[in-house]
Amino acid sequence: MKPQMEETEFWVGTFHGSHDGLPAKVTATRDDTRPEPYVWTCTCGASPSFPTEHGVWSTAWRHTHPTCFDRLRSLAARLFSARTAR
Numbered sequence: 001m002k003p004q005m006e007e008t009e010f011w012v013g014t015f016h017g018s019h020d021g022l023p024a025k026v027t028a029t030r031d032d033t034r035p036e037p038y039v040w041t042c043t044c045g046a047s048p049s050f051p052t053e054h055g056v057w058s059t060a061w062r063h064t065h066p067t068c069f070d071r072l073r074s075l076a077a078r079l080f081s082a083r084t085a086r
């Protein structure tokens with residue numbers, strides 16, 4: 001899958017990892033025409049944006065390499081939202 005790049009968009013970095021038992025790939029890009037130039041998008045659909053490059057690397061790496069604590073937290077969040085959905 002080739003990510004679609006705008007002309008003003010620059011490739012910043014790619015992270016490979018996994019979460020939820022599936023392989024995940026995060027692509028970070030910079031586009032100065034956006035209000036928050038730095039964005040990373042994951043194959044799972046997540047795409048947070050950042051005003052500066054600071055924050056991109058740690059969050060992208062963390063997203064593709066969740067710790068046990070992150071896994072428990074996302075599991076708890078899923079259980080909680082499942083319970084409140086009814």
Ligand SMILES: [Zn+2]
Pocket residue numbers: 019024042043044045046063
């Ligand atoms: Zn993801």
